[in-house]
Amino acid sequence: QKEVEQNSGPLSVPEGAIASLNCTYSDRGSQSFFWYRQYSGKSPELIMFIYSNGDKEDGRFTAQLNKASQYVSLLIRDSQPSDSATYLCAVKEDTGGFKTIFGAGTRLFVKA
Amino acid sequence: AAGVIQSPRHLIKEKRETATLKCYPIPRHDTVYWYQQGPGQDPQFLISFYEKLESDKGSIPDRFSAQQFSDYHSELNMSSLELGDSALYFCASSLWGGAGTGELFFGEGSRLTVL
Numbered sequence: 001q002k003e004v005e006q007n008s009g010p011l012s013v014p015e016g017a018i019a020s021l022n023c024t025y026s027d028r029g030s031q032s033f034f035w036y037r038q039y040s041g042k043s044p045e046l047i048m049f050i051y052s053n054g055d056k057e058d059g060r061f062t063a064q065l066n067k068a069s070q071y072v073s074l075l076i077r078d079s080q081p082s083d084s085a086t087y088l089c090a091v092k093e094d095t096g097g098f099k100t101i102f103g104a105g106t107r108l109f110v111k112a
Numbered sequence: 113a114a115g116v117i118q119s120p121r122h123l124i125k126e127k128r129e130t131a132t133l134k135c136y137p138i139p140r141h142d143t144v145y146w147y148q149q150g151p152g153q154d155p156q157f158l159i160s161f162y163e164k165l166e167s168d169k170g171s172i173p174d175r176f177s178a179q180q181f182s183d184y185h186s187e188l189n190m191s192s193l194e195l196g197d198s199a200l201y202f203c204a205s206s207l208w209g210g211a212g213t214g215e216l217f218f219g220e221g222s223r224l225t226v227l
Contacts, residue, residue: 034215043218046215098160098206099168
């Protein structure tokens, strides 16, 4: 089992719809959770980070964390074609160090 | 604002040759990471340094080594290159101390092609 699991997709949604991206992780002691967006051939860039259980909203993006279920999600409201990218879930494990592990990413396509 | 600088951006090597990638983190960031990303793959963690000391090791082959220097720049040395080493190598830096969030700031990557 991978340490960070994501559905690879592709996930296809129409423009204006809500895109829902999910991620599970195996290290129960993990403390920090991140969502990165990566366009093809480019470097990942941070969308959101979340540390506490519950929801965190930033513009069209909402991150949800449930540590009991070891589950993190990202909702994108009013999806735009420019949101089409690979979304990487990343988790900083409770190793005492700084290792941040990425999931395989979910490819999102937003159809105009 | 200064970003993470990687060099070279592109590198072509033959099998069994050696390659060195360089990374200059964002000033005042205390942690540097190296990731390897193959085509269509997720970034695989190789190694990280906190305040110039190795802090974590991931799936880094024994043929690879890395270090962080006194000026905080880091180098990834790859020897006896294999075809499977062809990938995009990302360096990232972050700030964990003080008010740092641990967000990784990535460089644009170094694309290594092994022929």
